[in-house]
Amino acid sequence: MVQIKVEKAKIDQKQTTLLVIGVFEGENDFSQSKELDPAVFASIKETLENKEFRGTFGSSVLVYTLGKGPMKKIMLLGLGKREKFVDESARICAGKAAHKAKELGVKEFSMLQFSSIDEGLIEAMTEGAALALYSFDRYKAPDTGKGPPSKVEEITILINSDSPKFQSIAERTSLVVEAVNFGRDIGNMPPNDCSPAQLAGIASSLAQDYGMKSRIIDRYELENMGMGGIVAVGKGSNNPPKLIILEYNGAPSDQKPYLLVGKAVTFDTGGISIKPGEKMDEMKFDKCGGCTVLAVMRAAASLKLAVNIVAIVPSAENMPSSTSYRPGDIVKMYNGKTVEVLNTDAEGRMILADALAYGIATYSPKAVIDLATLTGAAIIALGSNVAALVSTNKQLTDRLRKHSDKTGEKMWELPLYEEFHEQIKSTFADIRNIGGRPGGAITAAAFLSNFVNGVPWTHVDIAGTAWTQDGTFERSYNPKGATGFGVRTLVRLLAEDEKPQQP
Numbered sequence: 398m399v400q401i402k403v404e405k406a407k408i409d410q411k412q413t414t415l416l417v418i419g420v421f422e423g424e425n426d427f428s429q430s431k432e433l434d435p436a437v438f439a440s441i442k443e444t445l446e447n448k449e450f451r452g453t454f455g456s457s458v459l460v461y462t463l464g465k466g467p468m469k470k471i472m473l474l475g476l477g478k479r480e481k482f483v484d485e486s487a488r489i490c491a492g493k494a495a496h497k498a499k500e501l502g503v504k505e506f507s508m509l510q511f512s513s514i515d516e517g518l519i520e521a522m523t524e525g526a527a528l529a530l531y532s533f534d535r536y537k538a539p540d541t542g543k544g545p546p547s548k549v550e551e552i553t554i555l556i557n558s559d560s561p562k563f564q565s566i567a568e569r570t571s572l573v574v575e576a577v578n579f580g581r582d583i584g585n586m587p588p589n590d591c592s593p594a595q596l597a598g599i600a601s602s603l604a605q606d607y608g609m610k611s612r613i614i615d616r617y618e619l620e621n622m623g624m625g626g627i628v629a630v631g632k633g634s635n636n637p638p639k640l641i642i643l644e645y646n647g648a649p650s651d652q653k654p655y656l657l658v659g660k661a662v663t664f665d666t667g668g669i670s671i672k673p674g675e676k677m678d679e680m681k682f683d684k685c686g687g688c689t690v691l692a693v694m695r696a697a698a699s700l701k702l703a704v705n706i707v708a709i710v711p712s713a714e715n716m717p718s719s720t721s722y723r724p725g726d727i728v729k730m731y732n733g734k735t736v737e738v739l740n741t742d743a744e745g746r747m748i749l750a751d752a753l754a755y756g757i758a759t760y761s762p763k764a765v766i767d768l769a770t771l772t773g774a775a776i777i778a779l780g781s782n783v784a785a786l787v788s789t790n791k792q793l794t795d796r797l798r799k800h801s802d803k804t805g806e807k808m809w810e811l812p813l814y815e816e817f818h819e820q821i822k823s824t825f826a827d828i829r830n831i832g833g834r835p836g837g838a839i840t841a842a843a844f845l846s847n848f849v850n851g852v853p854w855t856h857v858d859i860a861g862t863a864w865t866q867d868g869t870f871e872r873s874y875n876p877k878g879a880t881g882f883g884v885r886t887l888v889r890l891l892a893e894d895e896k897p898q899q900p
Contacts, residue, residue, distance in 0.1 A: 398575055399495075399530050401523050401567045402553045405560040407432050408509055409466060413553065415506035416468040417494040419476040420445070422452035434465035441473070452476060454486070455493055455873075468507070472497060476511055484521040485805040487511050491525030492873030498549050499530065505551040514558045516566050517803065523570040524885070526552050528874035531578050533585040572699040573888050577881035580692030584685045584864065584879025588664035592636035593712035596661055596684065600641045600691055600710065607645075607698035614640040624755065625728040626736070626747035631713035633668055633721030638713035640752065641687070643694050645706045654705035655891065656762035656852075657694075658752045660745045660769035661687025661712040668715045668741030669723050682879060683745070685863035686768040687712060689883045696888045704894050709756045711748035715741070727826045731755050732848055737826035745771045746830060746844045754848040764793055764853040767845070768883050769860075774837030776861040779809055781868035783861065784882065786810040787842035790853035797855060800889040805872075806882055808857065817843040859883060 408416060409432040425445045433441070440460055444450050450458040454477030459470055474494055476482055490511060498506040508526070512518060530549055556563060583591065583599060591599075597613045604611035616637035620628050624640065631638025641661075644654075661684040666672060672680070687710035694708045722728070726738040728747070732754040736747065749767055757765065775785040784801075786808050788794040794810055801808040817839045820832030828847055832840030842856045861868075862882040865875060 398571070398578070399527055399549055400551045401527060401571055402551065403519060403560050403564040403567050404553055404555055405558065406555050408555065409433055411507050411553065411555055412467040413505065413507040414468070414503040415470045415472060415498055415501065417472045417474050417506060417508040419474050419490060419509065419511040420450070420452040421476045421479040421482070422454070424452065424479065434462070437462050437465050437471070441471070444473070450475070455490065457493065457497060470501070482512055484517045484803060487518055487521040488525035488805055489873050491522040492529030495526040495529040495549060495552070496873055504549060505553070506549065507553040507555055510554060510556045514556050514563070516563070519554065519563045519566045520570045522554055523567045524574060525874045527571060527574040528577060529876070531581060531876055533582060533878055569700060573696050573885055576692045576696035576699065576888070577884045579695055580688040580881040580884055581879040583688040583691065584682055584881070586681070588681045588714070591663050591681070591684065593631070593639040593661070593663055593714060594636060596663060596687070596710070596712050597639040597641050600643060603691060603695055604643050607695060609694065609698060610644040612642040614642070622731065622755075623729065624731045624751040626730050626751040627711050627713060629722040629726065629728045629738070630662075630668075630715055630744040630747050633718045634714035634716040636663070636714045638711070638748070641710040641712060643691070643708040645694055645697050647697065647701060647703045648705045652705055653763035654707045654760055655894070656756045656760060656765045657690045657706060657708045657887070658749060658756060658765065658767040659687035659690030659708070659710045660684070660749050660767075660771065661710045662745060662748070663712060663714050665715045665742070665744065666717055668721050668744060669717050670740045670742040671717055672742060679864065679866065682864040683770050684712070685770050685879055685882075686859060688879065689768050689859070689881065689887070692881060692884045693887045693891070696884060697891055700888070700892065702891055704891050706891065707756060707760045707762065709752045711752040713744070713748055715744045730848070732758070734828065734847055735826040737823040737829040739829050740831045743830045743841070745769050746841050749845055750848040753845060754850070757850050757852050762852060764790070765849060766793070766797070766855050766857065766887065768857045770863050771858045772838045772841050772860055774841070775858040778811065778838055779861065781861040781866055782870045783807045783809050785838050785858040786855055787813050787839060787858070788855040789813070789846060789849065790855065793853050793855050796890055796893070797857070797886060800893070801886045804885040804889065806862070806886045808886070811839050813839060813842060813846065857883060
């Protein structure tokens with residue numbers, strides 16, 4: 398993990414291999430560069446005045462100092478129009494700077510604060526640079542080439558204000574980034590190395606390392622407990638299902654916990670209702686809801702948040718075989734409701750429903766948030782860059798939306814009208830597991846709402862945002878593969894709740 402430092406220093410005082418200076422589009426009055434050697438200043442001035450570099454968003458140009466000053470190179474980085482510059486802009490620009498530094502083979506570089514200093518700017522610059530340097534290369538042979546070193550080890554953000562205060566923000570943010578990358582690592586793991594049992598092992602190790610309680614419930618115990626949904630989905634695979642439970646206690650025991658539930662189908666063929674072969678390899682990402690929840694638990698424990706959290710991750714592999722559940726089956730769920738199975742590829746809601754019902758009955762949470770790569774319909778509705786929210790509690794949803802606006806993890810609420818409940822009524826059981834094509838993301842949530850028992854609840858469908866796919870907007874800080882979507886937003890919500898507040 399790259400080390401991020403925040404220092405109060407002038408740009409002519411910082412010894413660095415590469416200095417990154419942000420320039421707003423159309424603003425040629427570059428007063429910071431007057432602190433540089435006159436020859437370097439003249440070169441930058443000419444570059445700006447001749448419009449060789451205009452400061453358009455994400456553009457960059459290198460200026461070589463030729464030994465005239467404490468830095469070897471200066472990169473001018475376009476910040477775009479000043480009036481459009483927000484935290485997400487800083488995040489993307491810092492990521493671009495990190496990519497360029499890696500391309501140049503430098504081990505360290507410095508960035509001048511991009512705009513007026515505040516906590517949000519430092520957080521965004523730290524996130525952008527550190528998240529951008531993530532790579533998942535554990536299955537690649539070591540690079541034996543003799544090129545320049547490709548690993549950036551240290552980044553310094555130069556500011557004109559109180560550095561200890563902002564250093565602490567960078568350190569806290571770095572812990573969250575480490576958790577995001579932990580979640581990305583699990584999400585990117587191939588299904589042959591991340592069965593439900595292997596995922597349970599990862600979760601157990603996480604709990605042990607960070608002082609959390611853990612419990613892993615196996616297939617036959619799940620059956621005895623009446624968790625028909627999880628058992629049904631998992632019984633077609635040689636890799637039996639697991640229910641993973643972690644408890645983080647950062648507050649007194651009399652404070653009700655948040656319940657986080659994350660879908661973790663370690664591979665999803667669709668079962669008997671098998672998917673098309675094209676892009677089926679991406680179904681290793683069907684565990685990303687659970688990965689996000691585990692990553693949030695790591696972040697909460699690292700930050701020592703003063704809240705109580707229970708994480709429940711139902712995990713199964715959805716495979717077609719002679720023992721698979723079938724269209725037409727009627728399954729009895731943990732809360733006693735019966736479900737008519739019309740499509741075995743609607744498996745995520747089956748395992749989530751049991752986990753939600755069990756978690757609420759066992760832990761009496763004050764609020765529930767579930768995350769799942771649940772429906773292609775969410776992508777049809779909102780594209781690949783926005784997660785769908787469906788909720789029974791406006792205040793909880795508003796808080797999530799507020800924090801997602803700050804993190805750049807975009808979320809949008811869809812309505813849960815009574816008509817959607819009508820679509821999942823069954824002739825032969827209490828409900829059915831699909832409601833047809835119209836409003837598919839919402840009818841999936843309507844199904845889940847049968848299992849939350851009136852507790853404040855928000856469902857987050859991350860099918861479009863959990864990994865980079867067709868239509869994904871290119872962000873410098875999101876390399877190909879799992880994105881870790883939702884971790885930063887949920888951590889902000891939980892940190893806010895360190896001050897007592899009803900959801």
